[in-house]
Amino acid sequence: xxxxxSKQAEGYLKKQIDKQSERIKQxxxxxPSGDVKKLKGIENAYRLRVGDVRVLxxxxxxxxxxxxxxxxxxxxx
Numbered sequence: 001x002x003x004x005x006s007k008q009a010e011g012y013l014k015k016q017i018d019k020q021s022e023r024i025k026q027x028x029x030x031x032p033s034g035d036v037k038k039l040k041g042i043e044n045a046y047r048l049r050v051g052d053v054r055v056l057x058x059x060x061x062x063x064x065x066x067x068x069x070x071x072x073x074x075x076x077x
Contacts, residue, residue, distance in 0.1 A: 003028050003057070003064040012069040024050050024069065031057070031064055047075075 005013070013021045027034055027050045035049040039056075045067075048055040054075040056068040068075070 001062050001064060003031070003066050005066045006068065009055075009066045009069045020053075024053060024055065028055060028057070028064070028066060032059070 013024065016024070027048060031048065036046050037049075039045040039047055044058050044060055046057055046059060048057065052072045054070060054072055055066060056075070058065045058067060
């Protein structure tokens with residue numbers, strides 16, 4: 001299953017150096033394994049932790065949609 005990315009998520013990945021971008025993409029490709037938590041208050045929303053980066057994604061059946069990728073400090077604002 002290939003994840004779909006929002007414009008914000010694609011923009012964040014483009015701004016990162018190749019090594020960091022690949023690390024995030026590999027972590028997303030390995031979903032649902034990894035440091036994943038269900039977010040309270042939002043249906044079908046989860047967060048993935050990749051070092052200091054957080055990935056917000058929605059999951060339904062076999063589809064994964066990456067909504068937001070940001071640094072830990074800015075992610076929860």
